[in-house]
Amino acid sequence: MTATSTQETAVSIRNLDFSYNGTVVLENVNLDIMARDSLCIVGPNGGGKTTLLKIILGLLKPERGEILVLGDTPEKSRLRIGYVPQYARYDPQFPVTVLDVVLMGRLDRLFCGAYGKNDRKAALAALEEMGLTDLAGRLFAEISGGQRQRTLIARALAAGGEILILDEPTANIDAASEEHLFEVLDKLNERLTIMLVTHDVGFASKFFKSIVCVNRQVVLHPTSELTGDLIRNMYGGDIRMIRHDHRCSPEGHCTHGIS
Amino acid sequence: MEFLNALADPAIPFLRYALAAGILASLSFGIIGTYVVARRITYIAGAIAHCVLGGIGAGLYCQHKLGITWFGPLTGAIVAALLAAIIIGLVSLHANQREDTAIGALWAIGMAIGLLFIAKTPGYVEPMSYLFGNILLISKFDLWMVLVLDGLVVGIATLFYHKFLAVCFDEEYARLRGVRTDLYYLLLLCLTALTVVLLVRVVGIVMVIALLTLPAAVASNFAKGLWQMMVLATLFCIIFISSGLAISYNFDLPSGPTIIIIAGFTYLSTSGLRQLRSQKS
Numbered sequence: 001m002t003a004t005s006t007q008e009t010a011v012s013i014r015n016l017d018f019s020y021n022g023t024v025v026l027e028n029v030n031l032d033i034m035a036r037d038s039l040c041i042v043g044p045n046g047g048g049k050t051t052l053l054k055i056i057l058g059l060l061k062p063e064r065g066e067i068l069v070l071g072d073t074p075e076k077s078r079l080r081i082g083y084v085p086q087y088a089r090y091d092p093q094f095p096v097t098v099l100d101v102v103l104m105g106r107l108d109r110l111f112c113g114a115y116g117k118n119d120r121k122a123a124l125a126a127l128e129e130m131g132l133t134d135l136a137g138r139l140f141a142e143i144s145g146g147q148r149q150r151t152l153i154a155r156a157l158a159a160g161g162e163i164l165i166l167d168e169p170t171a172n173i174d175a176a177s178e179e180h181l182f183e184v185l186d187k188l189n190e191r192l193t194i195m196l197v198t199h200d201v202g203f204a205s206k207f208f209k210s211i212v213c214v215n216r217q218v219v220l221h222p223t224s225e226l227t228g229d230l231i232r233n234m235y236g237g238d239i240r241m242i243r244h245d246h247r248c249s250p251e252g253h254c255t256h257g258i259s
Numbered sequence: 260m261e262f263l264n265a266l267a268d269p270a271i272p273f274l275r276y277a278l279a280a281g282i283l284a285s286l287s288f289g290i291i292g293t294y295v296v297a298r299r300i301t302y303i304a305g306a307i308a309h310c311v312l313g314g315i316g317a318g319l320y321c322q323h324k325l326g327i328t329w330f331g332p333l334t335g336a337i338v339a340a341l342l343a344a345i346i347i348g349l350v351s352l353h354a355n356q357r358e359d360t361a362i363g364a365l366w367a368i369g370m371a372i373g374l375l376f377i378a379k380t381p382g383y384v385e386p387m388s389y390l391f392g393n394i395l396l397i398s399k400f401d402l403w404m405v406l407v408l409d410g411l412v413v414g415i416a417t418l419f420y421h422k423f424l425a426v427c428f429d430e431e432y433a434r435l436r437g438v439r440t441d442l443y444y445l446l447l448l449c450l451t452a453l454t455v456v457l458l459v460r461v462v463g464i465v466m467v468i469a470l471l472t473l474p475a476a477v478a479s480n481f482a483k484g485l486w487q488m489m490v491l492a493t494l495f496c497i498i499f500i501s502s503g504l505a506i507s508y509n510f511d512l513p514s515g516p517t518i519i520i521i522a523g524f525t526y527l528s529t530s531g532l533r534q535l536r537s538q539k540s
Contacts, residue, residue, distance in 0.1 A: 057435060083435055094297055096428050097484045104425045107436035112418045139483055159436065 008035045009068075010163055010193040011056055013218075016065030018051055025051045029065065029218040035162070038189045038207060040223075041197045043214035049197045052214055053167060056195075057083060070162060079108050082156030082192070084166040087148040092141050098151050099136040102126055105159035119158075126158040130184065146177025153184065164188060166196045182207050262505040274508065277394045280405050281500035284457045285474075287412040289493025291454040292475035293485060294416075294447060298427040301472050303351070303448065306362045307343045308455045308467035310369030314339025315389050315459075316376030323380050332389075333404065336459060340452035343369060348445040392463025392515040394504065401460065408453050415450060423447055424485055461500065462515040473522040474499060480529045499525070 011033040018026040025048045033039060043049050054060040055067060058074030069077040082105075105126070106119040115123075127133050130150040135143055140151065149169055156164055164185075170178050185194055186207060196208075211221045265274050295304050318335025321327040343365060350361045377384050388396065397405075416423065425433040426443045434440045458467045478491035503518030 059431070059434070078435055079437055081435070083432065085429070085432065090429065091297075091299070093479070094428055095479060095482055095485050095488050096424065100421075100424065100484065101428070103421070104429065104432060104436065107421065107425055107433060107438050110421060112422070115421065137483070155432075 009033065010035045010037065010070060012068045014066045016055070016062045016067060018048075018055060018060065018062050020051070024216065026055075026062075026214075026218065027216050031212065031218055031220060033193065033195070035193050036189065036191075038185070038194045038209045039196070039212055040208040040210070041195060041212045041214055042199060045199065047215040048218075049199075049214045050167065052218065053165060053195075053197055056165065057081060079159070080161040080163065082153075082159050082161045082164045084149075084152045084156050084164065084169060086168045086171060087145060087152055088172055090140070090148075094141060096140050097136070098132060098138050098140055098143065099123060099127070101140050101151055102136075102155045102158050105155040105157070108159075122160070123154075123158045126154040129157060130154040144177075146173045146180065149173055149177065149181065150184070157188075161192075163193045163195065166194070168197055168199070170198055262508045265508060272399075273395050273397070274504075276397045276399060276402055277514070278501060278504055280397045280402055281394060281461060281504065282497050283402075283405050283409055284461060285493050285496035285500060287409050287454045287457055288471060288496045289474060289478075289491075290416045290489045291412060291451050292471045292496070293478070293489045293492050294423060294427060295451060296472050296475040296479060297485060297488070298447075300448075300451075301468055302359065302362060303347055304451055304455060304471055305468045306347060306366040306369070307340050307448075307452050308459065308464050309366045310343035311336045311340050311455060311459050312373030312386075312389060312464055313369040313371075313376070314342075314373070316373035316380070319380045319384055320376040323382060333401075333456075336456045337453070339369065340456050341449055344448040344452035345445060348448045352441055352444065388463070389459065390463050390465050391513065392459060392461055392466065394461045394500075394514050397460065405457060405460075408457055412450050412454055415446070419443065419446075420486075462518060466515055466519045469519045469522060470496070470499070473519075473526045477522075477526050477529050480533050495522075495525070 009032055011031065013029050013031040016026060016029040017024070029052070041049050041052065051060060055062055056069060056074060058069075058078050067074060070080055071077075102123040103115055103119060106115060106122060109116070109119060124133070124136070127136055130153055132147065132150055132154060135147060135151075140148060143151070153164075153166070153169075166185075169181060173181070185196070188194065208223050211223055213219045213221065262274075265271055266278065268274075295301055314335035314337070315332045316335070317339070318330055318332035321330040321335070322332070347362055347365060350365075351358045354361060374386070377386055422433070422438055422443050425436070425438060426440050426447070430440050430444070433443075454471070455467055458470055462470045474495040475488060475492040477495050478488045482488035482491050499518055499522040503521050504514055506512065506521070507514040507517040
């Protein structure tokens with residue numbers, strides 16, 4: 001435990017509850033996410049993954065409990081988070097160029113008129129990092145799903161910040177794009193805390209240091225304990241039935257925490 | 260040719276006013292039409308247009324029955340349009356109601372209020388010219404009005420272009436980047452309302468949606484990006500209005516429907532051609 005306690009915490013959640021129209025979505029959540037962790041958030045549909053994400057982003061307010069993002073309220077830390085939504089939710093006919101999408105990451109620095117030199121520079125640098133320089137002038141609607149995904153990551157990078165949150169980035173993209181995505185994330189993980197929501201855990205253990213299971217309750221596992229049973233249980237039975245340890249160092253987990 | 264001669268004829272200034280108003284107003288139509296098409300809020304624009312009749316009716320009633328000279332149909336139209344925009348905007352932002360049902364209700368109520376006021380206004384009022392528009396009735400004063408509204412719409416839309424683009428494309432993300440999206444959405448609806456008032460003058464309430472969205476829809480078949488779409492939409496709008504005016508003058512047809520028919524056919528044929536081309540390739 002000494003190894004983790006010296007690290008800074010990116011997100012810290014204490015006794016958090018959230019319900020929507022009377023239905024409990026999240027219950028008594030306690031979660032600490034360390035800086036530069038790479039975290040995979042999994043769980044069944046309707047289990048509360050997106051809700052947890054929106055609470056971290058400050059788009060939803062918890063009913064009870066406390067949440068700190070980068071040591072401050074989510075609303076105040078919002079600008080220090082890079083957010084990558086699902087690309088499939090965009091209007092496929094919206095007339096906007098790739099560069100204009102990436103520039104939206106700099107909106108907080110613009111009041112009116114045109115973007116400044118620094119904003120354009122940051123956007124172009126982010127495009128280059130994602131290997132999209134040649135596509136800058138193309139329509140967002142015309143490029144492939146994988147490229148759109150990378151455009152949205154570039155937008156988050158242009159914004160800057162210390163945390164990168166991706167919502168279902170592996171949905172609807174082909175295997176090659178997916179592999180490319182994880183190469184990119186691996187590199188970004190050197191400087192950013194990465195949280196990724198998915199319901200496809202098959203690949204998860206390769207890249208991620210920790211897995212967070214969300215199904216009303218939230219449990220964090222180091223990836224080293226990810227077993228077939230765990231994966232089955234995440235989708236099949238009740239999430240509370242699985243063996244879960246308290247948070248351990250990424251290298252391994254303690255042996256005493258069997259419940 | 261006959262149309263060009265008539266334009267030069269000093270005895271019929273109304274034709275020149277009509278053409279000038281049409282060309283000037285095309286700027287607002289092109290810019291706001293592009294936002295309306297891209298954000299898919301045609302239905303909201305339609306509701307605002309029909310609420311305008313409520314304002315026109317109230318204006319006529321105040322002027323002719325109550326003798327309040329400063330509150331005429333145009334002032335009424337502007338007030339009603341802005342009011343409708345803000346109500347609809349708040350409904351679509353906050354209410355858990357079915358948004359389209361609420362908008363539909365407002366659409367009908369606005370229209371009904373207008374018809375009631377007109378029925379109770381002394382003297383004969385022809386609702387037809389408001390419903391179907393008559394650009395040839397535009398006076399020199401209206402021309403100034405068009406210029407002022409134009410300046411307002413073009414100025415604000417240009418100044419906050421990137422904010423509006425972001426709010427239309429991805430409201431949630433814009434909010435996360437610290438943009439007050441609700442405010443910009445309401446502002447956009449208010450600009451739409453002002454543009455609708457101009458449109459009512461040109462083509463009438465019933466055909467507002469057509470002239471607002473068709474030029475932008477035609478432009479979207481060619482444009483790369485929102486900015487280009489606005490420029491193209493403005494150009495198409497100018498073409499539709501001036502050719503519509505010329506044809507209606509030559510063949511003695513009502514101008515509003517002529518303009519709409521030209522716009523509608525252009526839209527259908529360009530979309531059809533595009534479809535064919537994409538099937539071939």
